[in-house]
Amino acid sequence: MIAVYLILLIPFSGSVILALQNDPDRSRRYNKGFNALSLFCSIWLAVEVLLKGPLLFSGKQFYIDSFNVYLVVLTAFVGLTTALFSGAYMQHEWEAGKITPRRLRFYYSAYQAFMFTMFLVLTTNNMGLLWVAMEGATLATVLLVSLYRTPEAVEAAWKYFILCGVGIAQALFGTILLYFAAEQVEGIRPDEALLWTTLHENAALLNPGVMSIAFVFLLIGYGTKMGLVPLHNWLPDAHSEGPTPMSAILSGLLLNDALYAVVRSKMLVDQSLASHLPGYLMMGFGLLSFLVAALLLHHQKDIKRLFSYSSIEHMGLMTFAFGIGTPWAVFAGLFHMTTHSLTKSAIFVTVGHASQLAGTQRIDKIRGLINTQPAVGWGLLIGTLAIAGFPPFGVFASEFLVLIATMRDYPWLTPLLLIGIGIAFAGLFRHLQPMVFGPLPEGRQAIQANMTPVVLHLLLVLWLGISLPFFLGNWFNQATQLIAGSLPL
Amino acid sequence: MPMTLFFALLSVLMALLSAVSSWAYSRRALVEYLLNRIFAFDSSRLVKVALFLEPDYYARAMRIVPFCLLGVSGALAVLTGLLQLLGADSAAMILPFGLPGLSWHVRLDALSGFFFLVLGMPLIAVSLFGPGYVREFEHKKSLAVLGFFTGLFVAGMEMVLLADDTFFFMIAWELMSVASYFLVAFQHEQPESRRASFLYLLMAEIGALCIILGFGVLVTFAEGFSFGHIRGVALTPLWASVAFALGLAGFGMKAGLMPLHAWLPEAHPAAPSHISALMSGVMLKIAVYGFIRYSFDLLPQVYWQWGVIVMALGAVSAVLGILYALQQQQLKRLLAYSSVENIGIIFLSIGLALVFFSTGQSQSGALALLAALLHSFNHAQFKTLLFLGAGAILHQTHETSLEKMGGLIRRMPKTAALFLAGTLSIASLPPLNGFVSEWLTFQAALQANQLQSGVLRSFVPTAAAMLALTGALSAACFVKVYGIAFLGLPRSPHIAHARELTDRGMLAGLALPAALCIVVGIFPVPLIDGLRRVIENLTGAVLANITAAGWLWLTPAGAETASYSPGLVLAAFLAAGALGYVLLYRIRAVESRRAEPWDCGYGGLNAGMQYTSGAFSMPIRRIFDPVYDLRETLNQETGDSAGWRVTAIRYQFQADDKFVRFLYTPIGRSVTQSAYRLGRIQTGSIRTYLAYSFATLLFLLWVVS
Amino acid sequence: MAWLMAIGQPLLFILIAPLLTGWIKFVKCRLQNRKAPSLLQPYRDLRKLWVKETILPETASWIFSAAPVIVFAAILLAAAIVPLVAVNLPTARIADVFVMVGFFALARTFLVLAGMDIGTAFGGMGASREMTISSMAEPAMLMVVFTLAMSAQTTNLSLAMQYVLDSGLVLRPSFVFALAALMLVAIAETGRIPIDNPATHLELTMIHEAMILEYSGRSLALMEWASQIKLMLYGVLIANMFFPWHIATDFSLEALAEGLLAIVLKLAALSVLLAFSETLLAKMRIFRVQEFLSFAYLLSVLGMLSHIILEVYYG
């Protein structure tokens, strides 16, 4: 449990230190260093959980179980690799004169602050703190979105801030209702009334009416952060206008954590409500987001917007899976969270390089990547294949399970899934192919790119797809049992 | 682990190795480093290593090595297949991959064994043909990419054959699709190959989803993912039909069954020829395997309605496929359409088998199924041969259009001779292998008398009539191909200067399938004997008397009903031929002399006077006009103002298939349009967005309370 | 004895075929009030061609020289499995009726290839038309065969004829259709009026002659001979499949003699019929042919359906 403190302490102090650090390349190295440290600690924590099982400590304020432990590791890992990438990327931006040293300093500081909030979201046991951290994540990233100060960037940041702010406010209302519902139950001390563990133990006693309303607010609140249609409108703008590493961590981490929050709340509400209402709500939102995003993929002009819509689509699929709530589906959802965040952040890394290569984010200006710089081209192509759910990459396994699970419990929904996946696939590839394939466009020369994160992520996803390591499998299984109530496989 | 399974896994491994080794093609530095580390201790080896690493030598070696490994893989596959056909019993094991509780099951039984055989033979041919053929890419494109994905592609197909649970099956299946996608996109500088690869991957994806959902139904009822669980599953007729429809859509999409064939004539020509050979010769058969496995092994029972549907689809694909093939001017495109036709024939037989099995006529059903399997084997052989032949022409002349060819038989005699074998067998002429399978199909159709329902009894022969039409048309089609490409006078200068293949390997690659076409055509009995075992193992139906009359005789339904002895036919044919030869050239022969062709005394014969490919197929174009989406242009240049004296006439035509225009294009358009409409809701004004979330909130609150 | 017959019958085909052609010409001339050539004229033509030297076009490949042999052999094999004077022919077991159709296809293929080999306009034209016509005639033929095979429960020609013989005179609607279809197919396949005109050259409507235009000397003779055998073969098919009466069922001399006489008479009658039709009808435009053949195809399919609908009973 020292590990947890360290995990929270490192990025916090990191953000303070980096805020004071002037020299860009030193702060770049520090940034990597802090992330490396927190990755180390998170692995330490993982081992601890693996040996001891769930941890609950420091006045029950922190709770680590099989549901969030691997998310902690994942967050730390993606944070590190993205930090590696952002080193090269930010260097390039700086030399290109797009940002001043002051903003660079701010960038690194905010990066660590964001990591801190992410870890807090995952580790805390207090629904209120979870909300605070989630809001904090917005505050940490919102000024990153407007880092370039272009009108579009400012606009995107404004929308991000307002929409997420309002959304998250709903979540707070939901939290208050949770607290209220808990207060109604005898034997819950007020200072423990917001602890997830407490709520979960007494979930059956919580008043269903309150809980259902609370869930609505929580779903809308965290759903806004997750980019569920029709609350998603900030997401493509924020992704496309901010610096690419930020898009990578937004897609890779923030969305995951928002989903994590939603699922945690669902676990509470499921217990108290007899009905399957939360499930239906999530299924509805998920399917809607999935289909709308899939269609919107088709007329994208901006490469980062393209992939942010694909993020929405995948979040929709996961929400749908958790909404179904049967063991297979939940397992698939958990698995998908992992593989999606790995793959998508890898894709954003390559996208960043690609757009630097072409000097623009406009899809119709990016051509013949494979001939221009094979590493980037292949990275983008294979990454997209992976995200489109082709084996042997991991995303396939989860989509497979989702399809099977849907066919099992809601067969009449399968045509929608079928169409959706088909449309999404076509939407991605009709834009992707001209970018990676085709003859070498004149006047392009290779740039100095750091493809290590991409290779690492894709290899990991490949590994997960070919054979899931036993401990991860166990955690997924336990988490599934926790969420769905029975073992999947 | 049993021997056969060991061989099978080994051949998968070999394919993967070949992928890796060709990756090394572009990683010379790395290899050098490794080898130097390995052989650091003694300098004598180091010298050899240095020799090996000398760039030109390294390039040549690395061009050949992957294909050698592929060849080994093919040989092992053939070995596996033969052992299985000779009655080795099926073997299964579990590989330590996959998800917890969802690990990869592999199983090798007679059916998959047979398809290993189907896969192995063309693979060997390709691995012989390949090294010579890829030389032309050497400086233009990366052989590493080509070889890498070829290896993966082959491995994927072999894994599909081995897979024994839904999860692993889908992984292998998709691996096959993706790898071949990269191969189709290999020459991605040409826009058409980009378009082709996109369409291909899209349809492959959708087909795969259909299969997954089909499996989903089975898994749901079986409560387990492995085929072992599924085999015993009990389904209501409704769900069974849903599962079957999904499977038919999925596997049919991959097999190129109409109307799901649109990707096929685009993708096959776009790929390099040896890949087209693999895709057309083998991959389509993997789809057939999947369909047979799915409907005869996994689904608990079959219904005659399914059979009728499959038969109808097969018949349509067969007839339309060959009709479209007839109008193609690009050789490889023509071959692709003819693959659609052959798949149609195969599915027709499968449908026949479904009808028979569902009505309890297991004997006849087994016969029809046997015909389907045999035709799969045959098609694998001659389509490989033809695609490789097209590759040879392409390699020597860089020409794909039939309109430009002609007279190649005098410039590439060996290729021409081998290609002729392919032509005759795909035109299903006796005594070659194509005829045997067609003959068996007819024999199976003749059993329609045993069917109780009159509807079916009249439906089956109608399908047979379609089959007959197909056979005749395909004969016309391939006579055209051979006559236009190899006979007559060269229609363009670069064809006139064509040279015969010099690379022995390429010739061998052509010769192997040609030899198989002839041998199987003349002595089909051993193979059919093996197939009998396959079908017995699959469906439990025992075909007692098909090979009862000995190794020389085919008696599908008893000697009384029908009998065919290709061997004796060949003997008699040779005798008669000898007689003719003696009459012609021996008895007081008058020596012949060469002279200018008579041509009814017109004289001045030149290439322009010949019938072109388009002209040859013109009557059929007119007769079957409705099935084509025909665009013709005829412009005349007249010498004088009055326009009486026509100096030049240019006629161009394009006969596309109607499905693309009336099915695929509308779908694509509708998707784009709806995306456009949907875009309107995202106005960009933040107040609208706030209104969205506000409305959502109110709505949900109203819902819950 | 049986095998002797098996060898003998093809030889008989080879010998009689030209005579049949002569006889048709003879009847035709008489019908058209012309003075007929002698019945032996075809033999004379063959002998004339036999002694002439063969001229190979410069552009000819080995296909061109091999074609006559292959065509002749294929037609001969087809002849070898069709009972002429006696049923229970052993060779009919080696290759059944489908194989016979296959042989026709084989012969046609090489004929067409030879036609295209030289690269003349006529060759290509004949080839294209031949394939077009056959691609519609062959299915019809197969359907006729189907009908027969279905009612006889066998595809073995001699057994099928045996069956028709044993079942005596049964009025089968299917056979009526089949017979009509087969006659039309025969006319198309053997290149007679109204599809093709064996007597013409240099007409743009010709088909068969156009393909063998470049042949001369013995090769031409062989080709002609083969086509004559084919003509007779179709005649025998029609005769023995639908009216097999008096064909020899054992190999006693009188039976054989009876069989021979019977077939000769039948063929004679058929050729009179053919001559009549050729005198009365005019040659069709090439694009009318499809209607003719699709009618034949229709008839054959109708025949089969009527067999299934009207003749098969399950009690």
Added chain:
Amino acid sequence: MVNSLSVYQQAVMLMAALITLTSFLMLGQSRLLRLVGVFAVQGLLLSASTALVAYSMALPHLYISAALSLVIKGLLIPAMLFRLIMRMNLHREMDTVEHPARVIIGGASLVVFSYYVCLPIVKLSTLITLNTISVSLAVVLLGMLLMITRRHAVAQVVGFMSIENGLFFAAVVSTLGMPMVVELGIAFDVLVAAVIFGVFFFQIRSSIDSLDVDRLSQLSEVEE
């Protein structure tokens, strides 16, 4: 019945009513300066009611939150907004609402709706002040309505903050205060948010030299 309540509780009810009233006032208010003023009043009312609850229910820790809200919501944020308006000399800017009548009616129906939604909650509770929860929900919804109807950035910020007020009110009055750590966190977030808003005004101003958010609609999916 109101008269069955203690005077303090009646006072709390009154406060609740007043807060709702301020929300309505904001909804109708078109001058930015007055808008901020009304917002400040709301903040003050909020802290007052908190203090009242703290006193009536004898919950000392609520005094802290009262103080918090007084400082942040009542003084700090309004002052900040005020200074901004002055520095950007927006004090003359009008942000007229189109169809004010409809907006007001809509707001009223929102109050009814929120009461209807909260009914099940109100029923089950013993806590009398509880039906204030419907008031706080109404304040939240009115805040959103304000943001939707206004096109001026400052007005939107005010709306946002009044949503926060509503939440705070709910937290304090109807649940008698959340755990301290949470409240501190919330307060901190609100503060930072306010600062960031300040930053944004300048960024927006410099990028489109106006604070009209309708001009911020470059990024959209509508095909030109």
